[in-house]
Amino acid sequence: MSATDPMGHPAVDEQNHPWSRYVALGDSFTEGIGDPEPGSPGGHRGWADRVAEELSRGHSDFAYANLAIRGRLLQQILDQQLAPCLALKPDLISISAGGNDLIRPGGDPDALAEKLDDAVGRLSAGGATVVLFNGPDTGSTVLGRIRGKVAIYNENLRTVAARHDAVVADMWSLRELADPRMWDEDRLHFSPLGHHTIAAMVLDALNVPHQLEPYTPKPLPLRNWREARTGDLVWAREYLVPWVIRRIRHQSSGDGVSPKRPMPGPVFGPADPAVPRN
Secondary structure, rough: OEEEOOOOOEOOOOOOOOOOEEEEEOHHHHHHHOOOOOOHHHHHHHHHHHHHHHHHHHOOOEEEEEEEOOOOOHHHHHHHHHHHHHHHOOEEEEEOOHHHHHHOOOHHHHHHHHHHHHHHHHHHHOEEEEEOOOOOOOOOOOHHHHHHHHHHHHHHHHHHHHHHHHHEEEEOOOOHHHOHHOOOOOOOOOOOOOOHHHHHHHHHHOOOOOOOOOOOOOOOOOOHHHHHHHHHHHHHHHHHHHHHHHHHOOOOOOOOOOOOEEEEEEEOOOOOOOOOOO
């Protein structure tokens, strides 16, 4: 019989992965927007925190930094986060970037991939494992309209990954993300369930055993036309209009926001022991 921890979960082998310092780069997706957690740095948890939690189990020297800031475009991520990341000398790096560019008019998936290719080359030059994210295949109100551009970007991203021996976290193939409950009310960010599901996928892509169990919710009740229309109007008023106003004013949701974990540190502090969290 295999060993278990005090919560009854399978014990984690300290040799289950080779990494000791993880740095996450990106925008709101990696910052964890849509997954509020008052007890977490920055007030959000997200998939990257969940991945770091699992990677830290049984590894007392594991450290994690998260430099992502909401609203950042690809070039901003490269200009503001690449050098600080390299200075931290991580052996595991995740970068998710380009989504905010693609949803804007004129977002060019080929040009974005060229910029990303150079960045991944720099990130992997020191021997670090680099994890790249492709875009999800979803019919949500926001992302469904740019499905073609996302598909082109994804194919380019696979080429970038192959050139630099990077790992692809494949959200396009994650069919669970088609469930509306995987998404936040703004239809752009993921819900806590979505972040949990993505974290499990990332750990699987890294071939790391973990304790994140899949959750299959019951089917949603059918909505009639009037209910769906009312929901669309509420969404437009509360989320779409403010987004458009920020674009007109050349503002970003990330203005004045600092990275929530600028320096590598333990995931579990003295008052927060490494107990399983779902």
